[in-house]
Amino acid sequence: MRIAAFGEVMMRLTPPEYLMLEQTKELRLDFTGTGVNILSNLAHFGCQTSLITNLPDNRLGDAAKASIRQLGIQDHWIGSSGDHIGSYFAEMGFGIRPTQVTYQNRRSSSFGTSDAAAYEFTSFIEEIDLVHICGIALSLTDDTRNAAFDLAKKAHEKGVKVCFDFNFRPSLNEKHGVLFMREHYEKILPYCDLVFGSQRDLTDLLGMELTESLEPSQQFEAIVHEFMAKYGIDHFAGTFRQNEGDKHYLSGFLADSERVVRAQPREIINLDRIGAGDGYAAGILLGVVENWSLEESVAFATANGVLAHTIQGDVPLTTRRQVKHIMEHPTVDLIR
Amino acid sequence: MRIAAFGEVMMRLTPPEYLMLEQTKELRLDFTGTGVNILSNLAHFGCQTSLITNLPDNRLGDAAKASIRQLGIQDHWIGSSGDHIGSYFAEMGFGIRPTQVTYQNRRSSSFGTSDAAAYEFTSFIEEIDLVHICGIALSLTDDTRNAAFDLAKKAHEKGVKVCFDFNFRPSLNEKHGVLFMREHYEKILPYCDLVFGSQRDLTDLLGMELTESLEPSQQFEAIVHEFMAKYGIDHFAGTFRQNEGDKHYLSGFLADSERVVRAQPREIINLDRIGAGDGYAAGILLGVVENWSLEESVAFATANGVLAHTIQGDVPLTTRRQVKHIMEHPTVDLIR
Amino acid sequence: MRIAAFGEVMMRLTPPEYLMLEQTKELRLDFTGTGVNILSNLAHFGCQTSLITNLPDNRLGDAAKASIRQLGIQDHWIGSSGDHIGSYFAEMGFGIRPTQVTYQNRRSSSFGTSDAAAYEFTSFIEEIDLVHICGIALSLTDDTRNAAFDLAKKAHEKGVKVCFDFNFRPSLNEKHGVLFMREHYEKILPYCDLVFGSQRDLTDLLGMELTESLEPSQQFEAIVHEFMAKYGIDHFAGTFRQNEGDKHYLSGFLADSERVVRAQPREIINLDRIGAGDGYAAGILLGVVENWSLEESVAFATANGVLAHTIQGDVPLTTRRQVKHIMEHPTVDLIR
Amino acid sequence: MRIAAFGEVMMRLTPPEYLMLEQTKELRLDFTGTGVNILSNLAHFGCQTSLITNLPDNRLGDAAKASIRQLGIQDHWIGSSGDHIGSYFAEMGFGIRPTQVTYQNRRSSSFGTSDAAAYEFTSFIEEIDLVHICGIALSLTDDTRNAAFDLAKKAHEKGVKVCFDFNFRPSLNEKHGVLFMREHYEKILPYCDLVFGSQRDLTDLLGMELTESLEPSQQFEAIVHEFMAKYGIDHFAGTFRQNEGDKHYLSGFLADSERVVRAQPREIINLDRIGAGDGYAAGILLGVVENWSLEESVAFATANGVLAHTIQGDVPLTTRRQVKHIMEHPTVDLIR
């Protein structure tokens, strides 16, 4: 199974040891992005992966490509255009102090200024079996919207599976209202086979309504299946976060046309939560492409998502061996 | 409101990543001190702040001033004398291992060897509305005692508000007994408007007595109001630390002539507790100079004190936005 | 003498130990810019300095302001707008390998998107005696051109001295040709009192012509005085770089209406040459505002420029004591 | 009391800040090993200690010896042979993610290729009162087995106390079965005075049997005393780890010929658990050589073992003052 993703590569700059930007001149540089995160994790699970995006043709673009290769992702579909990589600064929180992310100018990045014409989607699609399209593309610019639609449509027509996540960010959509965004989501969904999202995406973004006569858990199942049926979607998945006293738990669900299966919640111990959701997504994708049962998929994806919270940086670098190990030996704290 | 402080600037040298001094050759250098901490926090709250102290006229003194400016404090009242900055090494503890602070020779520092004649207090006072005097000055040397009294007296006479904290350190007073110290505290208190301290400062240092016939909580209120009345003090404030099982809580109080108000305790998650008390003090000072209610002041100050425990180093660098955020959204762990 | 500057604040990100971007994840963050560099150096010489610019109202903007204060520059004229700081990555060269600078998106920075209306120039001018305007503003955007003209005009009208540098960067002017730029330079020069530039700026940018009948050194003097007379400029200054075998030398000139004085060349030993030209400019500015002889000014400025090459980062942090020391004791390699 | 140890010196290479090997190029180098750990801790308790081992005669061997001296251990019995130091990489875990140790080629190290003839045991024994022999020597190579037996025999014959730990590592014994190992353990035990191990070592390795008719706690006492009587052992000690909900506890026991005493369990807060068991062993050794009561010994050793979990690296660097402090003031989190 050859898995690809279309999405933005970002620079992440992080001060060491929980310091704030004012407190240090030392930063750690990583290259990240939803597509990068998911593909890297799948590559660590043994899949062949490839990213399609644009980067500037300069020293920084070269360094980004080197980093992407290091993560296990093929870089030969990465093109050159523009002269900017979007960046963000992550001041890591501690205890009650939240992690603070400050973005720098995503819209004018090489990715943000590339439309469909900037990519060779037609040849690209011939080399892959599944493509993940990050929903951020629908929020970013007219160019990225245009490219995302074009890719989804071409892939769908050629029988390449399309995986999509809602990834709605209010901060990126202050100008456009919900109706503008709904229109675009509704345009891309018919091309999609596997979608990541939440109940709130269905109600608030798509304007669907819960059947209040049903019990709460049935309400969720009902709206999920209504959504999947409406757009012809094979799988729909997402996560839940719960708090119980001081403790935080991650759980998730995966639905096919017949069932919605929820995972046993797992406690989150948090080293770096940015990108941890991509760990859940990568786990689900692995289960779906390898035809695991829904139960196996959500259990593996949840364990992987919890592990992703314990890894520095956005990119979940777990292997199957590591995920299996914490599923089978949850109390072992030293392996040698 | 132009707020100033009189106090010592110290160097803090900290090994990285919880290492002990024997384990590393890498140290992080910060400039700190009660006055520095409180002023920097107030500057981050938007106040205009200025430090009066002495530093050596050498590369180290220049680096200290640069750091103080960086923290948001004006440095034009910092004079030159002596050739030494007091320092301390902080080996950060973990779990049951306590943080270990080792001081190096505070008394012979530029600050420790400067008496009132070494400062231009008269002109200084004309530029400010309130001055914080750290009680460490009463414990350090004859010179610092002399300077503290002179400044408190001059400020009081000119109508500049005087804020004072007890800050009694037994380790700095091994030579002089409690009676020696009591005499000096009694000498400075009549000049003071806002004082930081604890019940034990009133009983053990000043020799005041609890009215045992009252209920415990009333005992505290009674002695506080007796103390305030005796010295003509407008506000008295301080913190409580409590343990409950494994959990640690911070709370605090603020008294005016009529009431003593206590804050709701907040759990402490501890990254670096040195200087965290100065976060509480800065919060109270902000409330007092902006005429907030006692309730608002203690709530803000406690939240700020708890936040200060989650920041590396002594200096609480919180902004109003951050404090308000954890008061209103205590469970959010990622802001973007 | 209260000296101010108008210009862009940039982030500089530098890998350690001569590593290239591909080779490391560790970067050092500095805030820099021509105005920052010159003002910081003048502050280290004892002048009161202030920067006027715009920065984003976020954590990064706050960190930039903290850094600027640390350098000795007042930050109260720094306003807020936009959400981006221009950045560049500096891969430090070694031997024959040149230092490689990669810029990221300067035009959409807070500075690049602020026109005259975004600043309170009228009040600002009342607090200063001299303002430095970096010529980059003429190359960057319509907004920065507009702001630079407005400031130069207002300052000139109020009798505040205007200092300007050509700072022409072909890479920033690929779209606009020389004629477009000439028009803008000709528009600002009549407001200027002190200008930094080179012979090539006069010939290639302004289209002036050398008097070929003169001897080469007289050609230079003649065109300089013709230029100064034409625009009513009091002082014109700049640097020369020469190579002799393996050795590199820095020299400079300063002209008033009567004479052009050249400095004795000094050998350059290069640790970090970015921003070293700003060290020469700061030296000249000090001499001019303190009415030194032309000879004293160029000697001091050249020594300072050479020292600036031996300091990490763009910002020349030299003091008068350091510059004097290398002028008087050039062979001392250890001071204690 | 002059205490010595015979054992392997290893290099430990650790990424910073919980990073995994793939995520960083920065490693911290420490020299470690059971003997190094125990002796260094005893040296910090004030004992005179000495290590006998072999290291390569190269820059790395010299650096290892410098590090061993730094830890407080005399290095004049460290000989030269071979050209390799065994190493391991420790990727520190976080929360549910376990610490992952990857060994590199221990068997061909200088230690692994040195048999009894490579050491001057006879002279060495004359300078010491007690020698600790790490059981790893029985698992490593024919050469290390040979050397361990020879040293144990010679020490025993000369009246030097022999301390031995089972330290059985299945991963080092994949080739040889339990019976092969049992034979070697049975061969060395008659020379030993103080042994560290667990009930499982007695049953699984030595093939001893529990008396099922007794109550569980009596079963343990009975087999311990049977084991001690059989081999003429004076003291037998070891640790227990328990989990209760999310909490982990360390406890331990120490037996003499009459009693088996267990320590009060203490909660473990884990910074780095590698080598923490050596903290318990060092505490017991101190108690035994100073003739403390069994109760005092296990209490001190358990407190020390718990402290060892809060120290970066394998080597427990605690002093008596630190251990006493947490025993007497367990809630103090800042000492100054």
Added chain:
Amino acid sequence: MRIAAFGEVMMRLTPPEYLMLEQTKELRLDFTGTGVNILSNLAHFGCQTSLITNLPDNRLGDAAKASIRQLGIQDHWIGSSGDHIGSYFAEMGFGIRPTQVTYQNRRSSSFGTSDAAAYEFTSFIEEIDLVHICGIALSLTDDTRNAAFDLAKKAHEKGVKVCFDFNFRPSLNEKHGVLFMREHYEKILPYCDLVFGSQRDLTDLLGMELTESLEPSQQFEAIVHEFMAKYGIDHFAGTFRQNEGDKHYLSGFLADSERVVRAQPREIINLDRIGAGDGYAAGILLGVVENWSLEESVAFATANGVLAHTIQGDVPLTTRRQVKHIMEHPTVDLIR
């Protein structure tokens, strides 16, 4: 042109800032080796490259592969065996203090213990056009000799070009004498098309003799052509190092069947000379596979070799653009 290499991957551990091992606990980890170096450089020149070797199937092997991919080399022919990667520590010299390399146990590495049967050479050869075999394989172990012969033979038979370098290291051949080594070199040379070596390799290793009746420069040409004719070699290349006063120069030669062309020497400014020879080799390989003239090849290769001395680490990461830039603009020290 698909270029591959067969050779060892080593870990290089380097203290920062010219420190010696005794002086620091911080090390930088790089993965290197002649094959890695040459392929990475060729990948940066735009070639498709692939390494065939064996690494342990553990965390360290995975990290090595990630690093190799990052350098631009495909890793899908890297197999798993053994449990060890050879390593070396590089204490960087300064001035008269030489760089000191200390090796750790190369022979028992995964590469050192893999013979021809451990690789799928037959399929591998089908995917490539040229393979580089590092001569270290002839010195290391019987297994590596066996693998190198087998690969050279198979490649030669299938028409895949074989590139070989002598790379004779006396320190690896203390046991075997020159005659043993000569036999193995003579065995592999008939399969080779492009060879890297020196006059001394021909005389001392192969026992060839100079024609003393010729002039020195003709002697060299004569023996080179005799050597190439004897073994049917198309190209022979190598470097010269010369000193002139304090200055060091690099030059090189490239011979085809008709001519021996020498490059103009270039001065070496040395940041890290380890691996710099591989920069020359990569330059020659590029010229040969792209059919440049001998003159162009040696000029480019020498410039590249000199650049490689200015890059930290073994791996020459230069691009065509960088090499061309220093060839055309040798005095530019800042590019922006």
Added chain:
Amino acid sequence: MRIAAFGEVMMRLTPPEYLMLEQTKELRLDFTGTGVNILSNLAHFGCQTSLITNLPDNRLGDAAKASIRQLGIQDHWIGSSGDHIGSYFAEMGFGIRPTQVTYQNRRSSSFGTSDAAAYEFTSFIEEIDLVHICGIALSLTDDTRNAAFDLAKKAHEKGVKVCFDFNFRPSLNEKHGVLFMREHYEKILPYCDLVFGSQRDLTDLLGMELTESLEPSQQFEAIVHEFMAKYGIDHFAGTFRQNEGDKHYLSGFLADSERVVRAQPREIINLDRIGAGDGYAAGILLGVVENWSLEESVAFATANGVLAHTIQGDVPLTTRRQVKHIMEHPTVDLIR
């Protein structure tokens, strides 16, 4: 030969990568001092060495002792008193920018406040053959003068060789004039066997006069022998520094009662010149205690002094093998 030293241990705090104090928060901590430097070098040459000094009984004193042991020096004569270690900050220069050392309060250190009564000199002397006394002790405080005299006298009386260096620092003697210092030098010299100093020490400090009728080189020999005869000194040694164009050279001399022998100058390439003079002294001491010829001694000492300039930090860590290597193979820049 058991060699000891009496002298101050200082902390050295150094910013990384040529940064100045204002530019960084990262410092490297080393423990140093003339005695530490010389003994560590002699220990690396294979001598048994021991330091006698006082350090505070706290975490910093313990860390200092650990560092001293690491350097190869025995620490059992290091006592406890006071609460302060003198420190200095070293901002490393580059090119024309000199290294800048800023001292912090040496006089109130544990060493500065310890007189003869604070040491057990009588027992100490019984364990050693030669003791080095650093002349700084004569400049520091009455206590250190008192201790130095007492030790020199007792050692001399017991036949232990006394080695002394002038080490006159004007900055430490601003209060006392030359006559005060002369008196103290004259008091200690009669106890000394080997002295390090310069012609200027003899003329300016001791007030001796050159015989102007002699030729310059004979003047030096004459005054040296006059000095040695007057105080009964066996050996007198020192260094010369010369500049020739841009190049710096180190040379040195060693005199016995008959001859004054000068070394061939060697070029200095400077990484860190602090403490490099101690490398020369250690070389001379080795030659003297091993009875080498004067020629061998000065050649070795000069080579060692030049090497010491290429090592980070004050402490020359060279081995005999390294010194011999650069004497025999001065052009080798890579050893493997």
